[in-house]
Amino acid sequence: MQYDIIIVGGGAVGLATGLKLLNQNPALKVVVIEKETVVANHQTGNNSNVIHSGIYYKPGSLKARNCIHGYNLLVDFCQQNEIPHSICGKVIVATDEHELPLLKNIFDRGQQNGLQNLKMLSASELKEHEPHVAGIAGIHVPQTGIVDYRVVAEKYAELILKKGGEIKLGEKVIDIQLGTSNAVVVTQKASYTGKLIVNCAGLYSDKIAQLTSKNVDLKIIPFRGEYYKLKKEKEYLVKTLIYPVPDPNFPFLGVHFTTMVGGGVECGPNAVLAFKREGYKKSDINLGELGETLAWPGFRKIVSKYWRTGMGEMYRSYSKAAFTKALQKLMPEIKEEDLVAGGAGVRAQACDRTGGLLDDFMILEEKLAINVCNAPSPAATSSLSIGETIAELALKRI
Numbered sequence: 001m002q003y004d005i006i007i008v009g010g011g012a013v014g015l016a017t018g019l020k021l022l023n024q025n026p027a028l029k030v031v032v033i034e035k036e037t038v039v040a041n042h043q044t045g046n047n048s049n050v051i052h053s054g055i056y057y058k059p060g061s062l063k064a065r066n067c068i069h070g071y072n073l074l075v076d077f078c079q080q081n082e083i084p085h086s087i088c089g090k091v092i093v094a095t096d097e098h099e100l101p102l103l104k105n106i107f108d109r110g111q112q113n114g115l116q117n118l119k120m121l122s123a124s125e126l127k128e129h130e131p132h133v134a135g136i137a138g139i140h141v142p143q144t145g146i147v148d149y150r151v152v153a154e155k156y157a158e159l160i161l162k163k164g165g166e167i168k169l170g171e172k173v174i175d176i177q178l179g180t181s182n183a184v185v186v187t188q189k190a191s192y193t194g195k196l197i198v199n200c201a202g203l204y205s206d207k208i209a210q211l212t213s214k215n216v217d218l219k220i221i222p223f224r225g226e227y228y229k230l231k232k233e234k235e236y237l238v239k240t241l242i243y244p245v246p247d248p249n250f251p252f253l254g255v256h257f258t259t260m261v262g263g264g265v266e267c268g269p270n271a272v273l274a275f276k277r278e279g280y281k282k283s284d285i286n287l288g289e290l291g292e293t294l295a296w297p298g299f300r301k302i303v304s305k306y307w308r309t310g311m312g313e314m315y316r317s318y319s320k321a322a323f324t325k326a327l328q329k330l331m332p333e334i335k336e337e338d339l340v341a342g343g344a345g346v347r348a349q350a351c352d353r354t355g356g357l358l359d360d361f362m363i364l365e366e367k368l369a370i371n372v373c374n375a376p377s378p379a380a381t382s383s384l385s386i387g388e389t390i391a392e393l394a395l396k397r398i
């Protein structure tokens with residue numbers, strides 16, 4: 001089977017790329033290969049479902065540019081396709097003095113990134129937005145929204161099919177053979193020949209990248225994020241989204257409260273090392289994958305740098321009381337019995353050999369492949385923008 005472009009991975013990034021390619025050149029022969037029997041079954045379908053505004057990211061970084069452009073594309077896409085979403089806004093809450101300079105830094109970044117109508121809030125103004133929050137200062141971010149990314153990805157897939165693209169579900173890519181001008185992608189069921197491969201395999205993007213290149217010196221480290229839900233009768237405590245001031249040394253935002261587009265309030269996610277790349281439960285272990293993580297020199301350096309934070313996250317994972325305590329920093333009246341177990345997602349976080357957790361998106365180009373090597377949050381928000389970038393890179397080659 002001959003294709004112009006073969007996309008590996010049917011999450012938000014792979015599907016958005018397929019859609020953008022077909023929008024730009026409807027004559028292209030594009031196929032998306034996905035190992036699960038449905039699209040969006042991993043990061044895209046198991047995340048916080050927040051439409052991020054772009055406030056946190058370093059001005060000029062790929063994250064900052066793609067988040068804000070992606071935000072606009074996504075909101076337009078949801079409007080055009082009647083996908084339920086809400087631009088409800090959020091507050092970022094400082095709870096002690098040492099967080100105030102960090103809060104100011106986030107505010108400045110937001111302004112440098114071009115966000116309009118951001119507002120610094122005093123403790124009493126914070127209460128006007130979120131009456132049950134106890135902070136000493138905050139930021140109101142009016143742009144932030146909520147959506148269901150599984151629904152978004154399903155719409156991307158529907159449009160790909162409508163435009164003549166193909167999606168092969170239930171086919172795991174197990175090998176890639178590189179020729180001089182073509183590559184053959186082998187799944188357990190068939191082989192596909194293409195002029196270019198686009199790797200959007202999320203938690204396995206390093207593995208697929210290594211099949212296309214000898215220059216990939218990264219490892220995906222899986223970090224599980226676990227959620228609780230607020231009991232129905234306590235949902236009144238949260239009006240929109242409530243975030244802490246994130247630890248600037250850690251690539252995750254800290255446990256927060258998120259209202260959901262379909263109703264309900266989620267609390268979380270924490271960030272614990274998953275013992276299996278697609279390990280959604282504490283008991284999920286894949287000894288081969290865990291051994292690879294532990295043997296990676298970069299991971300050992302992360303442990304020596306972040307062991308204290310890591311232990312805290314692990315403790316909160318096993319102790320509901322400790323998880324509740326983290327939430328009580330934002331909202332003291334929350335009690336352990338107000339929380340019921342929710343779902344979990346696993347983040348694909350690229351780590352280099354020296355122990356650097358890659359903060360920015362990373363796209364590596366090879367002769368016959370474009371590898372999306374790091375697409376952590378906010379890549380769901382940014383998916384149409386990342387897809388647009390990849391489509392431009394790809395179309396220059398075809």
Ligand SMILES: Cc1cc2nc3c(=O)[nH]c(=O)nc-3n(C[C@H](O)[C@H](O)[C@H](O)COP(=O)(O)OP(=O)(O)OC[C@H]3O[C@@H](n4cnc5c(N)ncnc54)[C@H](O)[C@@H]3O)c2cc1C
Nearest residue numbers: 009011012013035043044047048050173202225345379381
């Ligand atoms: C807990 C959590 C909370 C988050 N919150 C947010 C948020 O609120 N807002 C936001 O914008 N982002 C958020 N993110 C990040 C966001 O979910 C991801 O950045 C985004 O979904 C990445 O999309 P993707 O397509 O790259 O990966 P994925 O959605 O993981 O898709 C990759 C696909 O590749 C497939 N695949 C892998 N290997 C193979 C193979 N060998 N053959 C065939 N198919 C293969 C997988 O089955 C999968 O479907 C969050 C992530 C997590 C985990």
